[in-house]
Amino acid sequence: MTAWTTRADVRRAVDRLWSQGALLRAAWPGGGIEFPHRFALKGPSSAQWSERFDEARRWIAGLEGLPLVWREFTHPTLGRNRVPVAVEWAEPGELAAFAGKAGETRRFVSLAETVTARVPALAPWATAHPLRFLQLADDAERLVGVVEWVAAHPRPGVYLRQIDVPGVHSKFVEARRGVLTEWLDLALAPEAIDPEARGVGRFAERFGFAVKPQFVRFRPLDSSLPGPRDLSWRVEDWTAWDPPPRRLVITENETNYLSLPPVTGAWAVFGAGYAFDGWKPAAWLAGAEVWYWGDLDTHGFAILDQLRAVVPRARSFLMDEATLLAHREFWGREDSPADRALTRLTEHEQAVYQGLVGDRWGPRLRLEQEHLRYQSVCRELESLFRPK
Numbered sequence: 001m002t003a004w005t006t007r008a009d010v011r012r013a014v015d016r017l018w019s020q021g022a023l024l025r026a027a028w029p030g031g032g033i034e035f036p037h038r039f040a041l042k043g044p045s046s047a048q049w050s051e052r053f054d055e056a057r058r059w060i061a062g063l064e065g066l067p068l069v070w071r072e073f074t075h076p077t078l079g080r081n082r083v084p085v086a087v088e089w090a091e092p093g094e095l096a097a098f099a100g101k102a103g104e105t106r107r108f109v110s111l112a113e114t115v116t117a118r119v120p121a122l123a124p125w126a127t128a129h130p131l132r133f134l135q136l137a138d139d140a141e142r143l144v145g146v147v148e149w150v151a152a153h154p155r156p157g158v159y160l161r162q163i164d165v166p167g168v169h170s171k172f173v174e175a176r177r178g179v180l181t182e183w184l185d186l187a188l189a190p191e192a193i194d195p196e197a198r199g200v201g202r203f204a205e206r207f208g209f210a211v212k213p214q215f216v217r218f219r220p221l222d223s224s225l226p227g228p229r230d231l232s233w234r235v236e237d238w239t240a241w242d243p244p245p246r247r248l249v250i251t252e253n254e255t256n257y258l259s260l261p262p263v264t265g266a267w268a269v270f271g272a273g274y275a276f277d278g279w280k281p282a283a284w285l286a287g288a289e290v291w292y293w294g295d296l297d298t299h300g301f302a303i304l305d306q307l308r309a310v311v312p313r314a315r316s317f318l319m320d321e322a323t324l325l326a327h328r329e330f331w332g333r334e335d336s337p338a339d340r341a342l343t344r345l346t347e348h349e350q351a352v353y354q355g356l357v358g359d360r361w362g363p364r365l366r367l368e369q370e371h372l373r374y375q376s377v378c379r380e381l382e383s384l385f386r387p388k
Helices: 007-019 021-027 047-053 053-062 092-098 103-116 121-129 130-135 137-152 170-175 176-188 198-206 234-241 254-259 283-285 298-310 321-325 346-357 374-385
Strands: 037-041 068-077 079-089 215-220 233-235 247-251 265-270 289-293
Touching: 007 021, 021 092, 021 103, 021 130, 037 121, 037 346, 047 053, 047 298, 092 103, 103 121, 103 137, 121 130, 121 265, 130 137, 137 170, 137 176, 170 176, 176 198, 198 233, 215 234, 233 234, 247 346, 254 265, 254 346, 298 346, 321 346
Parallel strands: 247 265, 247 289
Antiparallel strands: 037 079, 068 079, 215 233, 215 265
16 A cells, blocks of 8 residues: 555645745746646555455545545446545645635735835746745845935945945844845846956955955064054055065964064065965066965965965965974864965975875875964074064
8 A cells, every 4th residue: 555645645745836936936927837736645456456346445545635636447346446646736725725825925025026026027036936935035126226316326335334224234134135136136237247356255245246355464563664663554655655565474373464574675564365466566566576485284374375366476474384294282183174276386386385284294194383382483584584
C-alpha cells in the first residue's frame, strides 16, 4: 500500500508548491499554475483490487474530503466500481485553503495590488519573489515610499538621512539596501543608476546619494614639522596637500601609529585597510617615499598589494620571514585567510605570502603587528631612515 498516494503525499506536494512560491503566484495574474489544478493519484491496480480489496477501500476512505476526480471501471470479479484518479482544485482560493494559507494568500494579493498600483515596474518582482514579497508586508508602505521619492529625485546628491518619507530614517534604508536596490533597479531610468557601483556597500553611489566622506588620519614623526600633532582630513583635502610630504610611514594599528618613533621628514598615516581607492587623485604620491607596515598574515599582504595599485613604489617593512620567525611566541591564528593571486608583491613578499597560504609554518598563521617588540620596530626604522 505504500506505493499508493496518501493524503499525506498530497499535503507534501501542496506544501512544496507553497515553499516554491507557486501558490502565491497562482493567485496573481500570470502566476503560472493553470486551473483547475490537478494532482494525479497512484492507486490500486486491477489485480490489487482483487487481492487487497479491503485495503483499497481503506485507501479511498483516507482520501475523503479532498476534491477528488473519479473514474469508473468494470472489474472482472468485483463488477462496476469507481476509483479516485486525481485531486483537482477549481481555483487558487481552494488550493490556498487546502494548504492552510488562505490568509497569507489574501494578504499577498492585497499587498501586490497596492504596491504595483503605485509602482507598476515592481510587478515582475512580486511575481518572481512572492514569498519575499509577503515577508516585506510590514515594511512595504515605507519601501514603496522610498522608491517613489528616489524616482521623483533621481541622483539626489543628499544623504540617506535626508529622504523625506513618513516613517523612514537612514537606519531603515541601510537595513534594507538589498531589496531597495532590486526595486530601484526596476523602477528608475537607466541614467539614474551607476551600474559600476555594485553591492549593498555602494548603495549610495549606485543611486546618486551623498557618500560619507573618507578621512585620512596622520601625524608628524619629525618634531621640526609645523602644525598640530595629530590631524584628520577629508581624503580629497589630503590628496590635494600642498606642499605635499616627502615621506610617509603607514601602519594599520592605532597604537603603533601613535607610538612610532621619530623619523626625519616623515609623517605617520593610520592605515586605510582596503580603502586606498580614494588616494588615487594624490599625484604627489608618485614622488613620495612611502613605507607600509601591516600584519604578517594573508590579509596584510593583500592590503599591501592593493596599496601598490595606487602607489606602485610603496615599500614594506617588518613583513618578512625573519621578523615572523623572530616572534614565534606571539604567533596567532587567522580566522578567514585570503587565498587569491596577489600580483604586486615583490619576490620576497610573495614567498612569505605563499608560505602563509600554504601553512608552511603552521595552520592559518598570523603575527599581528602590535605584537612585535617595540625595540625591534625602533631599530628597523632607524636602519631604514639612517642618513646614507
